[in-house]
Amino acid sequence: MGNKEVSRIDLLIEAHIGLKRQGPGSSEMTIKALRFLDNIDKIARVADLGCGSGGQTMVLAAHIHGKIIGVDLFQGFIDAFNDNAEKLNLQDRVTGIVGSMENLPFQDEEFDLIWSEGAIDNIGFEKGLTYWRKFLRINGYVAVTCPSWLTDKHPAEIEKFWMEAGSGLDTVGHNIDAMQRAGYSFVAAFTLPEDCWTDNYFVPREAAEQLLSEKYAGGKTVEAYIKGDKYEVELFSKYRQHYGYVFYIGKKRRGNARQKGTDYAGGA
Ligand SMILES: C[S@@+](CC[C@H](N)C(=O)[O-])C[C@H]1O[C@@H](n2cnc3c(N)ncnc32)[C@H](O)[C@@H]1O
Numbered sequence: 001m002g003n004k005e006v007s008r009i010d011l012l013i014e015a016h017i018g019l020k021r022q023g024p025g026s027s028e029m030t031i032k033a034l035r036f037l038d039n040i041d042k043i044a045r046v047a048d049l050g051c052g053s054g055g056q057t058m059v060l061a062a063h064i065h066g067k068i069i070g071v072d073l074f075q076g077f078i079d080a081f082n083d084n085a086e087k088l089n090l091q092d093r094v095t096g097i098v099g100s101m102e103n104l105p106f107q108d109e110e111f112d113l114i115w116s117e118g119a120i121d122n123i124g125f126e127k128g129l130t131y132w133r134k135f136l137r138i139n140g141y142v143a144v145t146c147p148s149w150l151t152d153k154h155p156a157e158i159e160k161f162w163m164e165a166g167s168g169l170d171t172v173g174h175n176i177d178a179m180q181r182a183g184y185s186f187v188a189a190f191t192l193p194e195d196c197w198t199d200n201y202f203v204p205r206e207a208a209e210q211l212l213s214e215k216y217a218g219g220k221t222v223e224a225y226i227k228g229d230k231y232e233v234e235l236f237s238k239y240r241q242h243y244g245y246v247f248y249i250g251k252k253r254r255g256n257a258r259q260k261g262t263d264y265a266g267g268a
Pocket residue numbers: 020021022023024025049050051052053054055056071072073074077099100101102116117118119122123
């Protein structure tokens with residue numbers, strides 16, 4: 001039996017470190033987002049922010065020939081990221097570093113593309129896009145996934161869950177306006193299908209958490225942690241038509257003028 005008083009953050013890392021992805025997503029959706037970018041063959045430098053162990057990064061590396069740098073807060077994820085890059089013989093052009101996506105160690109206009117799956121909501125969609133913009137060259141792309149409202153019905157339980165997790169949800173139209181205000185032209189938005197949450201994330205996470213509940217049997221922190229995640233799964237199965245992860249793709253506009261966003265009328 002392990003230390004029953006393991007911290008919540010250590011549990012989160014231990015539960016996620018062996019998973020292909022640390023949040024909802026899939027290779028197919030990463031590739032679908034990439035298809036909205038022109039001139040992929042000219043992309044020389046990419047930053048993947050909140051990269052985790054690099055599930056999506058390795059997919060990007062299979063389609064982009066340039067260098068990719070992954071940034072994540074946690075050393076454990078970055079160690080797994082660099083191991084994964086090495087296993088795929090990508091270590092010469094795919095590197096992970098520990099850092100915060102709110103305080104990046106990069107030069108202005110250093111990147112052709114900034115990617116971020118499942119992470120921007122930790123600092124706020126508009127805040128993140130606004131800060132990251134200077135690191136992109138003019139006409140460089142940004143592609144992020146962010147949990148968003150998909151309908152006009154905003155169930156209170158979901159609102160509360162996501163506020164407590166650190167960020168509220170906004171509608172797709174609101175986020176597209178925010179992207180434009182932050183200095184990008186809107187390119188595309190689409191919703192991730194349900195299997196990105198279920199088969200690709202909840203199912204492997206539940207298996208990892210089963211092992212944790214055995215390892216730390218009787219620990220209050222582990223019980224509360226797993227209960228919280230089960231609640232997330234229940235909420236998703238109850239309300240999944242109303243919210244989801246949406247991929248947003250934008251292109252850095254010249255100049256700094258903050259444009260009024262256009263109304264978004266289509267389905268994501
Ligand atoms: C939901 S996971 C997504 C990981 C990966 N992009 C994926 O889709 O599988 C969010 C990631 O963002 C990282 N993260 C959260 N806040 C961060 C910050 N301020 N700076 C850098 N990384 C952060 C977490 O450590 C975690 O790896």
